Structures are given as C-alpha cells and as structure tokens.
Amino acid sequence: MTALAHDRYCDEIAHQVEQLRAVVTSGADLSGTVPTCPDWSLEQLVRHTGGAFRWVELLVRTRAEEDIPEDRVPLIGGPEAKGDAAALDAWLAETGGMLVDALREAGPDAKVWSWAGICTAGFWARRMTHEITVHRADATLAAGLPYDVAPEVAADAIDEWLEIVEFVQRTEPDDPAGELRGPGRSIHLHATGGTAELSAERRGTGVPPAEGWEWVIELHEGGMRWRRGHEKATVVLRGPLTAVLLAFYRRLPLDSGEVEVLGERELLEFWLERATFG
Incomplete structure (x- = not known):
C-alpha cells in the first residue's frame, strides 16, 4: 500500500504536536487517568x-545503525517539574520541532535503524505520525475534548496497523497475534466518511462526507492477509472513518454507538484482543 509523502508526514507531525499542546494547556487535569491507557495519567x-x-529524533539525526538506549537520549522523560502545564507544553513544542527538523533534513531515504527492518527515515516519519495520531486521541478523550483527524491520515494509520500485525506474525511466533490464523474467517472494515466525529453532540456542520474507505482482512493458516476493497466477510465493522480507526485501535468500545458490528462479533473481539503492539 502506498504511504503518504514524506513531507506530508512531517507536516502532520507538526500539526498533531500543536493539537496535543492545546490539550496540555486546556486546563485538563494532568494527573487524571487516561481511560484508554489506564496505567498512565494524562x-x-x-x-x-x-x-x-x-x-526517534536522535536516531534520525545521527543516522543510527543500531538501537539507542533510552538513557542516552537527552530529556527523554520530559521536564523535571511535575504537574506544570507550561513546562510540559514548552518541552513538547521543542521536541516536536526537533523531530520534524531532523526528518525534513534527512529525507525519506536516509538510512536509519528501525525495529521493523525498514531502515529509513521515511519509516520513522510514518510511525511517529501515527504514534501521536492515536495518543492524541487518548489525550483528547481523557480531557473530554472532541477529536478528529484528516481522512488520509486515519486511513494510512489503519494500513500501518495491519502492516504491523503482519510483521509481528512473521517475526514473533509467540506473540498473541500468532493466534490470528485459520481458514475461512475474514473481517471487513467499512468506513463511511472522512470527517467522523465521535458523537452527535460533537458533529460540525457544513462538512460534506468524504469517500469511504474499506479493508478486507483474511485469516489464513499461514498468517493474515489484507487489502483495500469491498467484499463479504465473517464480520463487518462499520462507521465513520475516525470511529472505525479508534475502534480498530481499541480506543473506542464496540458498543459505543459510534460504530456498528455486523456478523460474528466474537471474531472481531478475538482480533482486537490479540492484535497488539508494544
């Protein structure tokens, strides 16, 4: 699947950082639990x-040929002061700027170590785009704020997630993703639009729906396979694109009312329990 352009990822990272900073400075309780990541506070x-x-900035800037231990990354843990929204915001702003600058300077083809075997700066631009895309959802939902994301970014996040599950199945035989096998079972993701808000109360006005996006995931004995397309499946997850994205990343409950499940719900639940990362 063709990913987005490198500059598009860099632009999106910068945009997402601004959006996350807005959550930090919104007055939200920084000590409050994040419901979708309950081991963490905001x-x-x-x-x-x-x-x-x-x-990642250090990996890319130094063109690292191997992993860099966290204890060698300056200020990786953030500002010393705890509970200080201004300090956290300043650190996040600086951090985002450093990463975007490093990625732009490197270009997509610069050689950089990665855990996935795709050893380019372009890999990291895409990975960090979706890292913050999903974690900003965690943050905004925890703060009780509305969340949306550009449709092409949401669709690419689903593509990348499926690629990660494929990778884990190939390289980590003992990972729970290895259980996602077996003939004759399939999942269809049917996203009905690109401007998906999470509830009727949050809907904007005057925004026409974008074209739909659809995926077919087949579970075979040799591993899962996926493609874009519209086909009959064992189970269907359907709803606005943002809602489908968040449900597929286990950020939105299937019974939230924002998505619809048709067919064998148990198969979709089986997938969501085992398609994990990190």
Whole structure:
C-alpha cells in the first residue's frame, strides 16, 4: 500500500504536536487517568509520546545503525517539574520541532535503524505520525475534548496497523497475534466518511462526507492477509472513518454507538484482543 509523502508526514507531525499542546494547556487535569491507557495519567501519556519523539529524533539525526538506549537520549522523560502545564507544553513544542527538523533534513531515504527492518527515515516519519495520531486521541478523550483527524491520515494509520500485525506474525511466533490464523474467517472494515466525529453532540456542520474507505482482512493458516476493497466477510465493522480507526485501535468500545458490528462479533473481539503492539 502506498504511504503518504514524506513531507506530508512531517507536516502532520507538526500539526498533531500543536493539537496535543492545546490539550496540555486546556486546563485538563494532568494527573487524571487516561481511560484508554489506564496505567498512565494524562501527563505520563504526553511524556511517553514526547519521549518517543526524542528517541526517534536522535536516531534520525545521527543516522543510527543500531538501537539507542533510552538513557542516552537527552530529556527523554520530559521536564523535571511535575504537574506544570507550561513546562510540559514548552518541552513538547521543542521536541516536536526537533523531530520534524531532523526528518525534513534527512529525507525519506536516509538510512536509519528501525525495529521493523525498514531502515529509513521515511519509516520513522510514518510511525511517529501515527504514534501521536492515536495518543492524541487518548489525550483528547481523557480531557473530554472532541477529536478528529484528516481522512488520509486515519486511513494510512489503519494500513500501518495491519502492516504491523503482519510483521509481528512473521517475526514473533509467540506473540498473541500468532493466534490470528485459520481458514475461512475474514473481517471487513467499512468506513463511511472522512470527517467522523465521535458523537452527535460533537458533529460540525457544513462538512460534506468524504469517500469511504474499506479493508478486507483474511485469516489464513499461514498468517493474515489484507487489502483495500469491498467484499463479504465473517464480520463487518462499520462507521465513520475516525470511529472505525479508534475502534480498530481499541480506543473506542464496540458498543459505543459510534460504530456498528455486523456478523460474528466474537471474531472481531478475538482480533482486537490479540492484535497488539508494544
């Protein structure tokens, strides 16, 4: 599947950082638990996201040929002061700028170590785009704020997630994703539009729906396979694109009312329990 252009990822990272900073400075309780990542507070979530950016920035800037331990990454944990929204915001702003600058300077084809065997700066531009795309959803939902994302970014995030599950199945035989096998079972993701809000109360006005996006995931004995398309399947997850994205990333409950499940719900639940990352 063709990914987005490198500059598009860089632009999106910069945009997402601005959006996440708006959550940090919104007055939201930084100590509050993030429902979709219950082991973290909102502040810990932001520090995790910024820390990942700091690590990748160092990888890309130094053209690393191997992994860099976290203890060698300056300020990976964020500002010393805890509960200080202004300090956290300043650190996040600096961090995002550093990463975008490093990625733009490197270009998509620069050789950089990665855990996925795709050793380019372009891999990291895409990975960090979707790292913050999903974690910003965690943050905004925790803060009780509306969330949306550009349709092409949401669709590419689903593509990347499916590629990660494929990779884990190939390289980590003991991972729960390895159980996603077996003939005759399939999942159809049917996203009905690109401007998907999470509830009727949050809907904007005057925004026409974008074209739909659809995926077919087949579970075979040798591993899962996927493609874009519209076909009959064992189970269908249907709804606005943003809602489908968040449900597929386990950020939105299947019974939220924002998505519809048709067919064998148990298969979709089986997938969601086993398609994990990190």
